[in-house]
Amino acid sequence: MVSHKQVSNLVFSRDMTVELVQDSASDQIVARSARVSTVGEKSLISNTDDSEISGLINFLLRERHGSPFEHSTFTFYVKAPIFVWREHMRHRMASYNEESGRYKELAPEFYVPSQDRKLVQTGKTGAYVFEEGTALQHAKMMKNYTETCSVAYNAYLDMLKVGIAKEVARGILPLNIYSSAYVTMNSRALMNFLSLRQSVEGSHFPSYPQREIEMVAEKYEAIFAEKMPLTYKSFVDNGRVAP
Amino acid sequence: MVSHKQVSNLVFSRDMTVELVQDSASDQIVARSARVSTVGEKSLISNTDDSEISGLINFLLRERHGSPFEHSTFTFYVKAPIFVWREHMRHRMASYNEESGRYKELAPEFYVPSQDRKLVQTGKTGAYVFEEGTALQHAKMMKNYTETCSVAYNAYLDMLKVGIAKEVARGILPLNIYSSAYVTMNSRALMNFLSLRQSVEGSHFPSYPQREIEMVAEKYEAIFAEKMPLTYKSFVDNGRVAP
Amino acid sequence: MVSHKQVSNLVFSRDMTVELVQDSASDQIVARSARVSTVGEKSLISNTDDSEISGLINFLLRERHGSPFEHSTFTFYVKAPIFVWREHMRHRMASYNEESGRYKELAPEFYVPSQDRKLVQTGKTGAYVFEEGTALQHAKMMKNYTETCSVAYNAYLDMLKVGIAKEVARGILPLNIYSSAYVTMNSRALMNFLSLRQSVEGSHFPSYPQREIEMVAEKYEAIFAEKMPLTYKSFVDNGRVAP
Amino acid sequence: MVSHKQVSNLVFSRDMTVELVQDSASDQIVARSARVSTVGEKSLISNTDDSEISGLINFLLRERHGSPFEHSTFTFYVKAPIFVWREHMRHRMASYNEESGRYKELAPEFYVPSQDRKLVQTGKTGAYVFEEGTALQHAKMMKNYTETCSVAYNAYLDMLKVGIAKEVARGILPLNIYSSAYVTMNSRALMNFLSLRQSVEGSHFPSYPQREIEMVAEKYEAIFAEKMPLTYKSFVDNGRVAP
Numbered sequence: 017m018v019s020h021k022q023v024s025n026l027v028f029s030r031d032m033t034v035e036l037v038q039d040s041a042s043d044q045i046v047a048r049s050a051r052v053s054t055v056g057e058k059s060l061i062s063n064t065d066d067s068e069i070s071g072l073i074n075f076l077l078r079e080r081h082g083s084p085f086e087h088s089t090f091t092f093y094v095k096a097p098i099f100v101w102r103e104h105m106r107h108r109m110a111s112y113n114e115e116s117g118r119y120k121e122l123a124p125e126f127y128v129p130s131q132d133r134k135l136v137q138t139g140k141t142g143a144y145v146f147e148e149g150t151a152l153q154h155a156k157m158m159k160n161y162t163e164t165c166s167v168a169y170n171a172y173l174d175m176l177k178v179g180i181a182k183e184v185a186r187g188i189l190p191l192n193i194y195s196s197a198y199v200t201m202n203s204r205a206l207m208n209f210l211s212l213r214q215s216v217e218g219s220h221f222p223s224y225p226q227r228e229i230e231m232v233a234e235k236y237e238a239i240f241a242e243k244m245p246l247t248y249k250s251f252v253d254n255g256r257v258a259p
Numbered sequence: 260m261v262s263h264k265q266v267s268n269l270v271f272s273r274d275m276t277v278e279l280v281q282d283s284a285s286d287q288i289v290a291r292s293a294r295v296s297t298v299g300e301k302s303l304i305s306n307t308d309d310s311e312i313s314g315l316i317n318f319l320l321r322e323r324h325g326s327p328f329e330h331s332t333f334t335f336y337v338k339a340p341i342f343v344w345r346e347h348m349r350h351r352m353a354s355y356n357e358e359s360g361r362y363k364e365l366a367p368e369f370y371v372p373s374q375d376r377k378l379v380q381t382g383k384t385g386a387y388v389f390e391e392g393t394a395l396q397h398a399k400m401m402k403n404y405t406e407t408c409s410v411a412y413n414a415y416l417d418m419l420k421v422g423i424a425k426e427v428a429r430g431i432l433p434l435n436i437y438s439s440a441y442v443t444m445n446s447r448a449l450m451n452f453l454s455l456r457q458s459v460e461g462s463h464f465p466s467y468p469q470r471e472i473e474m475v476a477e478k479y480e481a482i483f484a485e486k487m488p489l490t491y492k493s494f495v496d497n498g499r500v501a502p
Numbered sequence: 503m504v505s506h507k508q509v510s511n512l513v514f515s516r517d518m519t520v521e522l523v524q525d526s527a528s529d530q531i532v533a534r535s536a537r538v539s540t541v542g543e544k545s546l547i548s549n550t551d552d553s554e555i556s557g558l559i560n561f562l563l564r565e566r567h568g569s570p571f572e573h574s575t576f577t578f579y580v581k582a583p584i585f586v587w588r589e590h591m592r593h594r595m596a597s598y599n600e601e602s603g604r605y606k607e608l609a610p611e612f613y614v615p616s617q618d619r620k621l622v623q624t625g626k627t628g629a630y631v632f633e634e635g636t637a638l639q640h641a642k643m644m645k646n647y648t649e650t651c652s653v654a655y656n657a658y659l660d661m662l663k664v665g666i667a668k669e670v671a672r673g674i675l676p677l678n679i680y681s682s683a684y685v686t687m688n689s690r691a692l693m694n695f696l697s698l699r700q701s702v703e704g705s706h707f708p709s710y711p712q713r714e715i716e717m718v719a720e721k722y723e724a725i726f727a728e729k730m731p732l733t734y735k736s737f738v739d740n741g742r743v744a745p
Numbered sequence: 746m747v748s749h750k751q752v753s754n755l756v757f758s759r760d761m762t763v764e765l766v767q768d769s770a771s772d773q774i775v776a777r778s779a780r781v782s783t784v785g786e787k788s789l790i791s792n793t794d795d796s797e798i799s800g801l802i803n804f805l806l807r808e809r810h811g812s813p814f815e816h817s818t819f820t821f822y823v824k825a826p827i828f829v830w831r832e833h834m835r836h837r838m839a840s841y842n843e844e845s846g847r848y849k850e851l852a853p854e855f856y857v858p859s860q861d862r863k864l865v866q867t868g869k870t871g872a873y874v875f876e877e878g879t880a881l882q883h884a885k886m887m888k889n890y891t892e893t894c895s896v897a898y899n900a901y902l903d904m905l906k907v908g909i910a911k912e913v914a915r916g917i918l919p920l921n922i923y924s925s926a927y928v929t930m931n932s933r934a935l936m937n938f939l940s941l942r943q944s945v946e947g948s949h950f951p952s953y954p955q956r957e958i959e960m961v962a963e964k965y966e967a968i969f970a971e972k973m974p975l976t977y978k979s980f981v982d983n984g985r986v987a988p
Contacts, residue, residue, distance in 0.1 A: 278546070280531070280534075280546070280573075281526045281531060281573075282526060283524045283525060283526040283575055283577065288523070288524060288577065288684075291523075291684070292577075292599040292684040293599060295579075295599050295600065295601055295682060295683060295684055296599060296600065296601060296602040296605055296606065297602065297605045297606050298606070299601045299606065299609070299681075299682045300579075300581065300682055302579075302684075303521070303523070303579055326597060326598060326599050327599055329597030329686060330524075330577050330597055330599070330684060330686045332526055332575045332686070334526065334531065334535075334573045336538075336543075336545075336546055338543065354569060354572030354573055354688065355569065356535040356536060356538050356539060356569050356570055356573070357538065357539065358538055358539060358542045359539040359540065362539055362540045363539065363540050363541070363542065366542070438542075439538060439542045439543055440538060441534070441535040441538055441545075441573060443572060443573045443575070443688070445597065445686070
């Protein structure tokens with residue numbers, strides 16, 4: 017039997033980490049790059065008054081002129097479980113550098129759903145609705161999560177110890193182990209991500225994301241709202257349709 | 260303790276599945292699309308003699324004119340463990356539709372390294388060399404793989420049984436569970452994949468892929484060689500540099 | 503003065519050429535690739551009855567699940583004036599090989615608007631409305647088009663004749679000279695193109711394309727409708743929103 | 746006959762404009778994002794000593810690990826003739842917003858080759874060599890360029906004057922008219938551009954770009970060298986192979 021002795025080292029976390037590493041994002045560059053189409057070179061020295069550009073930005077979002085939103089970029093440091101990364105990396109309009117299970121011994125930090133994570137799905141494929149789990153379901157989930165992670169991580173260490181390569185040993189680690197990465201996206205790609213990976217009342221096109229990737233999206237959204245407030249407002253006002 | 264009773268249902272496999280679902284790939288379309296640059300419309304009715312186009316295709320590959328290779332597309336059905344998909348999906352110039360752990364109860368099929376999978380890495384990060392594992396290492400690996408998969412899959416079923424959502428229960432499944440997907444790539448993207456995901460003597464730029472994704476690449480390569488023999492020959496003759 | 507003598511050689515055309523060179527497009531592959539998410543391997547042998555898959559395809563388009571439409575590809579041969587290519591090549595999700603003005607003497611074929619091309623724009627930037635031109639406007643346009651093309655093409659030939667490189671001589675050719683290219687797009691990118699490059703009553707998001715690229719889009723649309731009838735019907739039924 | 750009277754307004758230029766509008770580019774972010782693969786979170790606080798990271802950056806470029814170079818972005822304002830834009834926009838890994846001939850009356854500024862632009866091509870398709878033009882060839886070129894531009898621009902204004910839409914009138918403007926755009930590229934895409942659009946002694950893969958796009962590339966390169974000196978040095982040292 018795989019030993020359970022090292023269970024005490026495991027960390028179980030309920031949260032996602034999103035930090036802004038750098039950005040070149042602003043409402044101003046949206047307006048300037050859009051204005052080049054009508055005024056050419058003068059866009060470089062164009063007036064930067066917010067009240068003037070908010071109308072332009074709203075027009076661009078409403079009419080789905082997406083390219084002016086591609087000049088604003090964000091680089092995030094993100095820590096999330098692998099099953100979230102699996103969904104995240106389906107977004108191809110982004111740049112990724114991730115922690116490597118081939119080069120690095122992976123740390124024993126595992127995601128476990130919190131008490132307010134709804135556990136029961138109803139409705140049909142593609143449009144699930146989620147409901148609260150019972151205390152029993154939460155207890156079962158917690159037990160099975162922690163025990164499986166413990167078994168798996170100890171089996172992993174056990175293989176490393178006898179000299180088996182990291183890339184082989186990691187094969188039996190579970191999908192809820194955390195991994196970290198740098199992610200760079202422009203604001204057009206980011207709005208696409210936010211529109212698909214959050215379920216928000218009033219969205220023009222409803223989405224049914226898994227809760228855990230939505231937690232990442234919410235953190236992206238807060239940073240986006242701060243860095244590009246006019247673009248963000250228009251995005252929300254226009255039903256969260258990515259241009 | 261998580262029960263082990265259902266262990267008998269588990270399938271352990273050592274192989275990757277790659278099937279060609281459809282293609283629009285040919286050496287001819289490479290030649291035609293390249294010729295449009297010098298003869299325009301006449302490319303549509305241009306001579307299709309292999310001996311004539313092999314020189315052109317070789318020139319394109321040698322000089323790294325990549326765009327004529329983008330008109331040939333392949334759609335594959337692929338079954339591979341999730342840790343392979345994780346690497347595969349870093350290739351963004353491709354289209355993917357994958358089995359969903361949110362919508363579908365995942366089948367208990369797990370990858371386990373075969374006897375000839377080298378288990379011990381030496382050398383430095385980014386350029387590992389692999390050596391045979393000992394009998395002891397193989398035994399340890401096999402034991403830890405099968406036991407962990409059994410624990411994890413039973414914990415998964417156990418959560419499903421009490422009504423916990425599939426997307427939550429799958430969190431503790433291991434990275435070596437198989438998943439299947441449709442993958443569409445053009446021949447330019449495919450050559451990039453083959454060049455990075457295989458370690459082949461005589462390559463102009465050496466690569467150090469994980470063995471398991473190389474197994475997928477080898478199957479892609481056999482299909483590519485059959486469908487586009489002139490392109491394939493030039494790719495190999497020119498040191499496997501993707502154009 | 504630049505000589506006008508060779509004016510008789512010039513060809514003035516009013517149309518766009520679109521020919522389907524090859525495709526791997528079908529409603530069936532949309533359904534199969536979508537089904538992999540719920541049935542995995544069984545998608546390969548799934549029932550192919552049209553009545554059964556039309557509901558699935560409609561669901562995918564309505565809910566904006568775009569990836570299953572990426573496995574169907576079309577390769578077109580297109581001849582259009584350069585100002586159309588300038589707009590066309592802003593679509594980055596496509597593969598292009600075009601006639602080269604560096605390698606090839608360009609033929610004297612020029613686009614000239616037909617009698618029913620509306621010549622007068624009203625309304626505001628980004629949402630122009632077009633009205634019929636007067637006979638005088640048409641005459642003026644025709645005269646200026648033909649004369650300028652003649653001057654420009656003769657100046658081009660004149661430079662070639664004295665040994666000036668093609669890539670230098672072509673600098674003064676007008677934007678309405680025809681150029682031909684191979685274009686490969688998947689059906690998701692194609693729907694995006696059709697949605698943006700045609701002005702169709704009842705579209706969920708209105709577009710204001712230039713008439714000449716719309717002429718290309720109309721020819722693409724006819725081929726798309728024939729090759730993927732169920733997808734096409736759903737695209738139209740759902741307000742021509744590209745998924 | 747089209748009138749020549751407004752010829753005096755025309756501007757003939759010999760140069761390309763490239764201005765850096767904004768960037769989030771640095772050698773540091775290359776190193777940090779690369780280090781995440783081996784040290785995870787610690788990459789955020791990793792030492793930023795140049796001597797330490799130059800070896801890492803050189804390793805990444807030599808081994809063609811391209812993704813760490815995708816987090817550094819540059820936004821340029823560029824003014825160039827349309828025939829240059831035609832080549833530039835074939836680079837799809839970039840974001841563009843360009844002056845619009847549909848929305849804006851285009852200014853009468855035209856590119857004309859300078860005295861040191863080599864006018865005569867020898868060698869074969871795809872690998873042309875250029876030689877000095879004779880005085881006669883330069884005179885012929887200058888005459889044909891200036892006269893054709895004058896005819897074309899006056900025909901353009903003449904159509905605008907009678908109320909013909911800008912998008913129709915611009916059809917006969919020549920390919921050497923200047924247009925301006927905002928261009929955003931990451932440093933990986935930029936190295937690809939520099940490698941293909943410059944002819945530099947000692948390049949591992951030789952390129953044969955048209956001189957005019959090379960003039961743009963040279964200006965990009967100067968900015969790149971200043972913002973990412975270690976990356977630039979490694980790019981040059983490794984034969985200008987884009988990773």
